[in-house]
Every structure is written in structure tokens, then in C-alpha cells.
Amino acid sequence: MKLSLKIWRQESFDAKGSMISYQLDKVSSDMSFLEMLDLLNEELVQKGERVIEFDHDCREGICGQCGIMINGRAHGPLSNTTTCQLHMRSFKDGDTIYIEPFRAEAFPIIRDLKIDRKAFDHIIQAGGYISTSTGQPPEANSILISHDNTEAAFDAAACIGCGACVATCKNSSAALFTSAKITHLALLPQGKLEAAQRVINMVDQMDTEGFGHCSNTEACEVECPQDIAVLHIARMNYEYNKALVFKP
Amino acid sequence: MSGTGLFLCFFLIIHLLGNLQLFLPPEQAREQFNWYSHLLSGNIIIKTVSYVLYISIIGHTIYALIITRKNAAANGTKYAYDKRGTASVWYSRNMGLLGTIIFIFLIIHFKDFWYQYKFTDLPLDAKGHKDLYTIVTKAYQQLWYVLVYEVALLALGFHLLHGFFSAARTLGVFHPKYVRWVKTLGWVYTLVIILGFMAMPIFVYLNGLS
Ligand code: HEM
Ligand code: FES
Numbered sequence: 001m002k003l004s005l006k007i008w009r010q011e012s013f014d015a016k017g018s019m020i021s022y023q024l025d026k027v028s029s030d031m032s033f034l035e036m037l038d039l040l041n042e043e044l045v046q047k048g049e050r051v052i053e054f055d056h057d058c059r060e061g062i063c064g065q066c067g068i069m070i071n072g073r074a075h076g077p078l079s080n081t082t083t084c085q086l087h088m089r090s091f092k093d094g095d096t097i098y099i100e101p102f103r104a105e106a107f108p109i110i111r112d113l114k115i116d117r118k119a120f121d122h123i124i125q126a127g128g129y130i131s132t133s134t135g136q137p138p139e140a141n142s143i144l145i146s147h148d149n150t151e152a153a154f155d156a157a158a159c160i161g162c163g164a165c166v167a168t169c170k171n172s173s174a175a176l177f178t179s180a181k182i183t184h185l186a187l188l189p190q191g192k193l194e195a196a197q198r199v200i201n202m203v204d205q206m207d208t209e210g211f212g213h214c215s216n217t218e219a220c221e222v223e224c225p226q227d228i229a230v231l232h233i234a235r236m237n238y239e240y241n242k243a244l245v246f247k248p
Numbered sequence: 249m250s251g252t253g254l255f256l257c258f259f260l261i262i263h264l265l266g267n268l269q270l271f272l273p274p275e276q277a278r279e280q281f282n283w284y285s286h287l288l289s290g291n292i293i294i295k296t297v298s299y300v301l302y303i304s305i306i307g308h309t310i311y312a313l314i315i316t317r318k319n320a321a322a323n324g325t326k327y328a329y330d331k332r333g334t335a336s337v338w339y340s341r342n343m344g345l346l347g348t349i350i351f352i353f354l355i356i357h358f359k360d361f362w363y364q365y366k367f368t369d370l371p372l373d374a375k376g377h378k379d380l381y382t383i384v385t386k387a388y389q390q391l392w393y394v395l396v397y398e399v400a401l402l403a404l405g406f407h408l409l410h411g412f413f414s415a416a417r418t419l420g421v422f423h424p425k426y427v428r429w430v431k432t433l434g435w436v437y438t439l440v441i442i443l444g445f446m447a448m449p450i451f452v453y454l455n456g457l458s
Contacts, residue, residue, distance in 0.1 A: 172322035
């Protein structure tokens with residue numbers, strides 16, 4: 001199929017970017033979205049132009065590196081799908097596709113579609129871990145965890161940190177990401193011990209990074225490729241309020 | 249935000265209950281309503297509550313401004329093509345706009361009733377109470393005034409529809425069962441409050457016609 005593409009090009013972090021139009025023929029509906037961009041880049045290389053830079057790693061929907069705004073939606077039109085798992089069969093011959101980076105003040109654009117998500121790392125560094133040395137894996141049955149809790153913690157741990165929640169949020173809030181990490185650890189016995197300090201540190205770090213304030217529009221859950229539930233945000237607020245009250 | 253917002257929600261219940269007296273037959277309504285207004289203005293508990301109310305409105309508004317500025321600063325460059333709106337309901341994204349409409353309405357509302365009652369010499373009714381009833385019913389005799397109220401109440405309705413449940417989330421209600429209850433309660437609360445208030449100007453206006 002033939003596509004008309006409008007793609008955000010930006011030379012560097014502090015350069016001014018703009019949408020540039022491209023025509024791409026011979027796109028197969030079996031291609032993934034990123035393969036379609038590879039095809040375009042091959043053409044650009046042949047013409048001696050600078051390729052369009054975009055993030056990706058696994059291309060199988062598990063690493064969270066890819067993340068592009070496609071036709072105004074994070075990761076494109078499908079639900080629970082990362083950009084790398086989106087295929088060109090979701091588009092029609094002759095379509096115009098708008099392709100932009102995820103935008104937020106805390107996610108500066110490095111080049112074209114590539115953004116800097118270090119802010120997420122800083123939030124994790126502020127408390128998204130347990131601070132004991134665990135050594136060898138212990139006997140699995142030495143600490144019993146109920147099945148429901150395991151499943152709930154797993155649901156939260158499924159967050160791949162792609163940043164679609166921030167990109168989609170009208171407030172550029174990182175509440176869904178941060179809360180998924182907080183719930184994941186707060187539900188498990190190993191994580192419970194430091195839960196109070198963790199939630200305060202991580203939420204404060206989220207503010208320091210310049211993310212916005214969650215106003216519960218719930219758009220993040222709709223666009224999340226991993227279907228992380230907004231109720232984690234409520235649980236984060238619960239943990240945070242509890243920590244404020246009972247802080248030693 | 250949730251604290252002040254929920255206090256305002258609580259206040260609206262009391263305010264609605266008090267104002268239901270407007271639905272009584274006119275002569276009885278005048279006497280009751282004026283007596284009730286007099287009762288409120290003399291009571292120390294109500295005085296305290298009213299100060300909490302003023303502080304809540306001001307605090308809520310200031311906090312709304314702070315959040316709005318923080319969120320605007322958190323947004324990066326604008327999307328050239330933006331369809332993010334498909335992922336959420338419009339009123340959840342426009343709490344600030346709805347709040348501004350409410351705020352403008354509150355100025356009108358305070359100026360015409362609260363200020364008149366507190367700071368001007370009103371005629372007295374048969375029982376010697378200030379005749380707020382006449383002020384209120386006179387105001388609602390004007391169609392445009394009724395329309396202003398209806399529009400403002402619609403805005404308040406959508407603000408509450410999102411605000412009530414959002415406040416519960418902010419406070420940390422995360423259990424799916426209670427989340428469902430809050431959602432239902434939010435709808436019931438909003439419908440009762442808003443339909444109740446919306447009926448008053450219309451009722452008084454229609455009463456005035458006949
Ligand atoms: C009777 C009047 C009002 C009531 C009952 C009310 C109620 C609420 C409630 C319950 C919330 C949710 C708080 C939370 O999510 O934590 C809220 C949020 C908000 N209100 Fe109000 N409010 C009123 C008036 C106003 C006014 C006058 C303004 C602005 C001038 C305003 C602006 C906002 C904003 C910007 C939010 C934040 C929205 C968000 O977090 O999504 N409100 N309100
Ligand atoms: S490239 Fe790893 S999730 Fe898309």
C-alpha cells in the first residue's frame with residue numbers, strides 16, 4: 001500500500017522541530033510499524049539523507065523502549081499494543097499517518113522520535129527496589145505469599161515503563177508508572193517493610209522530575225499497552241496518605 | 249483539593265435541604281425560608297461552618313490555579329496531531345474550565361443573595377425577619393437570570409460528576425468493590441443535588457407566571 005507520512009523531525013535537544021511529509025510506496029500490510037519506518041529509512045539512506053531516529057529494542061512488546069504517538073494516540077490505534085506490535089494491517093492504502101514523539105517536559109526529545117526517559121530511572125532510584133542483599137535465590141516456600149497477592153503484584157509488575165501514560169495524560173503525570181512500581185512492591189512481604197519511606201520518596205521524586213498532577217481522567221489506563229489499572233494510582237495515594245500519617 | 253472539594257460537596261447537601269423550603273406554598277415558604285435564614289445567621293455552629301466554607305472556596309480555587317500552572321509546565325511541546333481526547337471523558341479534562349464557570353456564578357450568587365442579606369437593610373416580613381424570600385423569588389422572575397443559573401448548575405453537575413469520584417481516588421479508595429460504590433454514589437449524589445437545585449429557579453419562575 002501507499003502511505004503519506006507526516007513525521008516529527010528535530011535535529012537535537014534544543015533545536016526547533018517540525019512535521020515533515022514523506023511518501024512511502026510498497027508498504028506491505030504484514031510489516032510491523034517499525035519495519036515500515038525501517039523501509040522509509042532505507043530510502044532516506046539511498047538518497048543520502050539523515051535517517052529518522054526512533055527508539056526500539058526487543059520489537060516483541062516486552063521491553064518498553066518503543067513508544068511513538070501515532071495519529072494522535074500513544075502507540076497508535078490498537079489497545080494494549082506497543083508500537084512494535086502494531087502492524088500495517090491496521091492502516092489502509094492511501095492513509096495519512098502522523099508520527100510524533102511522546103511529549104512531556106520531563107521527557108526531552110533527543111532527536112526526531114527519540115526521547116530521554118531518564119526521569120523514570122530517577123523515580124526507580126528513589127525507592128523502586130528493596131534494599132536487602134538477597135544472595136542466592138531462597139527456597140521458594142520459605143516465605144508464603146497468597147496466590148491473589150502474587151497475581152496482583154504481577155499485574156503491577158507488568159508495567160514496561162514505556163511512558164505512554166505520561167504522553168497521553170493531559171497533565172503529563174507519571175502517576176500510573178510510579179504507582180505500578182509502588183503497588184508491585186507494597187503487595188509483597190519483601191517490599192512491605194520499606195513501603196512507607198518508598199512511597200514518599202518515589203512520589204516526591206516524581207514531582208521533582210517535573211511531571212504533572214494526576215487528576216484521574218483515566219486516559220493512561222486506556223492507552224497503556226500493558227493494561228495497568230488506574231486503581232494502582234488510588235493505592236499509591238492510599239499508601240502515601242498512610243505513610244504521611246504514620247511516618248515515624 | 250479533595251478535602252476542600254468534599255467539604256463543598258457536603259455543604260451543597262445542607263444548602264439543598266434548606267432551600268427545599270422554596271417549594272412550599274408561597275406564603276408558608278416566605279415565613280419558613282426567612283425564619284430559616286435568620287436561624288442560620290444567628291447560630292455559632294453555622295457561623296463556624298460558614299467560615300470553613302469561605303476558606304474552602306478560596307483554598308480550592310487557589311489550589312486549582314497552582315495545579316493548573318504545574319500541569320501546564322509539565323506539558324512539553326504541543327502535539328501537531330492530537331487525538332488523546334478519545335481516551336477520557338470531556339468533563340474530566342475540563343475541571344478548571346467548569347470550575348471557572350462555577351466561580352463566576354458564585355460571584356453573582358454571593359452578590360445578589362449573600363451580600364444583600366448580610367450587608368443591606370432588607371424589608372422585614374410579618375414575623376420581623378429579613379425578607380430574603382422576596383429577593384430570591386424576584387430574581388427568579390427574570391428569564392435570563394434563570395438561564396444563568398441553569399447553565400452554571402450544569403457546569404457544577406459535570407464538575408461534581410468527576411470531582412466526587414476523583415476525590416475518593418485522591419484519598420486512596422482503591423478496593424474495586426468500594427470504587428464501584430463510590431462511582432454509583434457519585435452519580436446519585438450529583439443527580440440529586442443538581443436536579444434539586446435546577447428545579448428551584450424554574451419552579452419559582454413558573455409560579456410567578458401563574
Ligand atoms: C461548590 C463548588 C465546588 C465543588 C463542590 C467542587 C468539588 C470538587 C471536587 C470534589 C474535586 C475533586 C478533588 C480531587 O480530585 O482530589 C474538585 C476538583 C477541582 N475543582 Fe472543584 N469544586 C467546586 C468549585 C470549584 C471552583 C470554583 C473551581 C475553580 C475556580 C474549581 C476547580 C477545580 C479544579 C481545577 C479541580 C481539579 C480537577 C482535578 O483534579 O481533576 N472547583 N472540585
Ligand atoms: S521495542 Fe520492546 S516493547 Fe517495543
